[in-house]
Amino acid sequence: MKKLPRAALALAIAVCGAGARADDAAPPSYADTTLTGDWHGYRNWLRDQGVTFTMSQTSDVLGNVSGGLKRGTAYDGVFQLQGDFDMDRLVGWTGGAIHISGYAIQGQGLSGKDIGNLLTVTSVEADPGFRLGEFYLSQSFMDDKVTVKLGQILADQSFAISNTASLFVNSTFGWPGIFAADLPGGGPAYPFAVPGAQIIVKPDDAWTLQAAVFNGSPTGSDPDGNANGLGFPLGDGVLAIAEAAYAYTPGKGDPGLPGTYKIGAWYNSEEFDSLTTASNGVSLADPLSSGSPRRLSGNFAVYAVVDQTLWQEPDSKDNGLNGFLRVAVAPQQERNSMNWYFDLGLAYKGLLPGRDDDTAGISFAYASMSSGMSDQVKAENAFNGTSQPVPSSEAVIEATYQAAVTPWFTAQPFFQYVIRPGGNAADPDKPNARIQNAAIFGFRAVTTF
Numbered sequence: 001m002k003k004l005p006r007a008a009l010a011l012a013i014a015v016c017g018a019g020a021r022a023d024d025a026a027p028p029s030y031a032d033t034t035l036t037g038d039w040h041g042y043r044n045w046l047r048d049q050g051v052t053f054t055m056s057q058t059s060d061v062l063g064n065v066s067g068g069l070k071r072g073t074a075y076d077g078v079f080q081l082q083g084d085f086d087m088d089r090l091v092g093w094t095g096g097a098i099h100i101s102g103y104a105i106q107g108q109g110l111s112g113k114d115i116g117n118l119l120t121v122t123s124v125e126a127d128p129g130f131r132l133g134e135f136y137l138s139q140s141f142m143d144d145k146v147t148v149k150l151g152q153i154l155a156d157q158s159f160a161i162s163n164t165a166s167l168f169v170n171s172t173f174g175w176p177g178i179f180a181a182d183l184p185g186g187g188p189a190y191p192f193a194v195p196g197a198q199i200i201v202k203p204d205d206a207w208t209l210q211a212a213v214f215n216g217s218p219t220g221s222d223p224d225g226n227a228n229g230l231g232f233p234l235g236d237g238v239l240a241i242a243e244a245a246y247a248y249t250p251g252k253g254d255p256g257l258p259g260t261y262k263i264g265a266w267y268n269s270e271e272f273d274s275l276t277t278a279s280n281g282v283s284l285a286d287p288l289s290s291g292s293p294r295r296l297s298g299n300f301a302v303y304a305v306v307d308q309t310l311w312q313e314p315d316s317k318d319n320g321l322n323g324f325l326r327v328a329v330a331p332q333q334e335r336n337s338m339n340w341y342f343d344l345g346l347a348y349k350g351l352l353p354g355r356d357d358d359t360a361g362i363s364f365a366y367a368s369m370s371s372g373m374s375d376q377v378k379a380e381n382a383f384n385g386t387s388q389p390v391p392s393s394e395a396v397i398e399a400t401y402q403a404a405v406t407p408w409f410t411a412q413p414f415f416q417y418v419i420r421p422g423g424n425a426a427d428p429d430k431p432n433a434r435i436q437n438a439a440i441f442g443f444r445a446v447t448t449f
Contacts, residue, residue, distance in 0.1 A: 051085055057077065064439060066436070069435060074113070076125045080102070105129055105130075110440070112125070116435050118338075118421075118423060119418070133191065134154055135193070147200045154188055156188070160175070160243070160305060163307055165326070167361045168361060168398050169444055176328050178340070181338045198210065207245070208245040211241065215234050242264060245262040259309060261306055263304045267299070270299070272297075274295070275293070275336075276379070278291065285384070296332075301328055323347075325343075336372065337423075341368065360400070367393060367394050369423040374391045389432075393423060394418070394422065408447060408449075409447050410446045414444065
């Protein structure tokens with residue numbers, strides 16, 4: 001359920017122009033947009049040669065004041081370093097580029113140790129340590145209408161993205177929680193880039209068509225594998241994902257408002273454990289069960305995304321109210337812990353007078369637990385005479401305000417309220433009672449170096 005931090009995503013989008021020609025519009029000055037400036041001119045010189053380095057630190061401090069497994073506080077952080085190399089400028093290789101990124105992950109997550117929820121409270125929560133992120137070669141053709149990537153890739157940088165949702169801290173507003181729960185190892189999402197290939201086709205300014213294939217599991221056959229990102233797992237089935245996106249931009253005299261609309265799907269060819277049935281055909285809860293689940297071949301999900309400008313301030317293209325809605329369905333409930341999901345929210349840029357670069361937002365996400373999950377607990381209760389809580393759903397509400405303190409530093413207080421943590425999971429200390437709803441206060445700081 002992890003994904004690349006939205007601050008890092010914004011930085012990645014910003015450096016995509018590293019391969020632009022010298023006669024394109026001049027990029028922003030490093031002296032204005034980064035803490036470390038232009039390195040006495042060397043950074044600008046490197047960019048002119050086709051080499052762009054981007055560094056950022058995302059730091060989250062947070063705590064649950066009520067509910068969860070127990071009250072607690074946590075720090076989560078990630079330092080990201082990425083490099084983009086324009087091979088045209090460097091060696092005359094037209095349309096070629098290399099991208100590489102790495103993480104230094106810090107802290108211990110609040111979700112794992114104190115709350116017990118599935119929709120991870122922060123997007124940077126992951127096992128601490130140093131690891132390789134993306135490392136791929138890209139090649140563009142036909143005046144950049146077609147781009148192919150080959151290497152170690154993150155799906156959550158390209159697929160099922162809502163730009164409006166990127167404001168929020170909870171991980172589910174990036175890589176949807178249903179994908180993180182149902183795909184092996186959480187899928188090709190932060191911090192697990194996965195060997196794969198991707199093609200992006202832009203026939204015009206409005207349409208973007210893309211598809212990718214990845215190794216079926218980001219950790220390979222070993223659930224604890226690929227710990228430093230250097231495992232490059234292969235041979236574990238295939239995850240295929242495809243998406244079509246249409247971006248509507250009003251023309252001159254058109255009173256409409258811009259929006260982006262996406263539809264996509266994924267299929268994973270790996271085998272999945274049945275949540276309810278043993279290999280000998282009886283309930284896993286039955287004393288006569290073999291103790292090992294039946295293996296089921298393949299899995300899939302479909303999704304849709306809407307990003308819509310709802311109101312623009314007069315004489316401004318950036319300030320105003322935007323909304324998003326995402327829906328995903330994974331219908332094979334006997335092998336998926338979540339079977340459907342949606343999130344939605346609003347974000348207003350420039351809400352307060354004199355703070356045009358600040359953004360305020362509120363959002364809601366809902367993940368329905370599958371019948372496979374609920375049927376298994378019901379069976380366990382029947383066979384064992386217990387009364388464990390039956391899985392139903394998990395939801396989260398988030399409110400946040402992102403203040404652009406400087407062009408290279410943002411401060412972002414946030415509040416989250418987690419409803420039915422773990423999908424209505426039992427409290428380990430009180431087996432017949434569910435984990436209580438949790439209230440979390442936190443603060444995120446992002447620095448671009």
